Amino acid sequence: MRASLDVAVAKPEAAAQTVALAGRLRTELDRVDHLLDGFLVLAQAQHGTLPDRTPVSLGRLAREALTARAPDLAAKKLTVDDVASSDSWTPGSAALLSRMLENLVDNAIVHNHEGGWIRICTGHGGVEALLVVETGGRVLDQEQVDRLTQPFERLGADRTGSERGSGLGLSIVAAIVAAHDGRLDLLARPEGGLRAQVLLPAAGEDA
Template identity: 30%
Template sequence: MLILLVGSGVTLAVTSARLHALDGVSSAELTQAARHAARAGDAALGQWVRRTEAQYASLRVFLVDRAGRELLGRPLPVRLQDWVQLNLAQTVALWEGGPASAGPAVHRAHVPVPDSWWNVPAIESAGGGVHFALFLPFDSSAYEVLGVPHVLVLLFLCAVCVSGLACWVVARHIMRPVLGVQQGLRSLARGELGARMGPGLAGRSDELGALAADFDATAQRLQELVSAQELLLRDVSHELRSPLTRLRLALELARRGGPGMPAQLDRIERECARLDLLTGQVLRLARLREPRAAARAPLDLAALVGDTVADVAYEAEAAGKAVAWQPPRQPVLLHGAAAELSSMLENVLRNALRFTPRGGQVDVGLELQGGAVALSVRDRGPGIAPEHLDQVFAPFFQADLSRASGHTGAGLGLPIAQRVAQRHAGEIRLVNRAGGGLRVEIVLPC
């Protein structure tokens, strides 16, 4: 569109300039000059035509004889060809046999053609021939100006300049964001995980904006993963230091011998078991953070919950606690990894039993909610402070170690359960019960 507008403007400017170049030229002066040249014959008249057209680039002079032939042998424009076919014979007849009263000087000077806009001067040469002069400021087409060589060159240069400028603007519009993304990727490669494209680029509504937004999301996710790994490594180191310190102390006391040696050996055994449990939970959480999902298959969640409850209830009975489970009347089918789901429920149940006082009970329920299944675990413990409900899913987070006597957990049970739920496109929610205790609800798609 821009090239079309520029080309039209150039064409109109050239056309206007060509028209203004003929302001000082009249057909009467041209006729008089042509008759003067015709006194020397047709050759001199032809030379005059060439000189005149060279002097006035916008002017075309055509001299047509009685047979319709042009003096210089040039093809006639379409308009003149139509005039020759329709009016030449009548013009010749008027010139040869005009009214006697008009006199030769009149009818041999200008021949008015009825029903025509032409006023054709007749040019008699020295040899007795006659030509009818037709002066055209333009050719037969309205686009005659495009036939002028310098106009075509000018239009070509304008098209090249406009298209080059447009291409430069488009290329800059595209390359600047691409270079920004490239620079951001190089920053990520150098370990600068805080690199972002910013709202100016990510806020664009085109594909480059989507690319920048994806880059920011990727960089944010990488930063979160690296930060989580660093935090996990720091927390694991902190959690391992305490049992290792106790092990070292118990080992030193055991080396001294005496009646306290059996107690120290028991302490060493407990600390080793605690380290083994902690290491297993850390490894399980690390595996759950991997993007590769475990093998999944159709399974009956009700049967899986029943088996897990039976295993945990056996241990709860030994601690003076109980697990109440009312299975649904029909199977609850979903597609998932049985081992991961069993581990998730086991962690939640053990966590509930840990904070349930002796003689208390943990209730387990399973029900369908539209296209999802809700698994709930309700305990009679002290609950969790409202400000800590979202923080307990962080690895090793422990809001209050005094809530349960003999607490030996490392704070990895709920993070493992949340990760399993997320890998099954579900979610896990914690709600404090009105009568005391905590309700853990796990929602999974069927």
């Protein structure tokens, strides 16, 4: 479909309307790509087979996710606090855990107000590795928050299929956490905003 669009707009006689239509169709194709990618990751995580388990640093993945989204953070004037203050390691799929961090950071950016803040902490306690992604913002309904791990569930007036995402972000996070024998807790902060807490098995010290 992309190739057909490229051929159409490359013709010398291509009308301005054709070029404009091609631009809109490319935007829709990007959204379809994003949605299909989300379905594939969700299916992989729900299948629960993780043949490539290796010790993974949650702190490193958090820093990588934030670095990749520096332009988005700057555009909203968001302040990032306490990034990976004390690292934690977990055995698992580096690719899936990276996607988990990316989705949590994306969610924290999209559902934040301009000039807001994001706090990301990692740590460990005994046999568990801890990751917390926390944001400020408007006061949320905990009953709505409890449903956010279901595919296509959104907060308030957010509309599935809008430019804000596919509605699969947190359901993918929940599936990845479950595939790694962990637990995801989503809590509406009394002061406003959301706290996402992930507990995963800690990697052994020999790792």
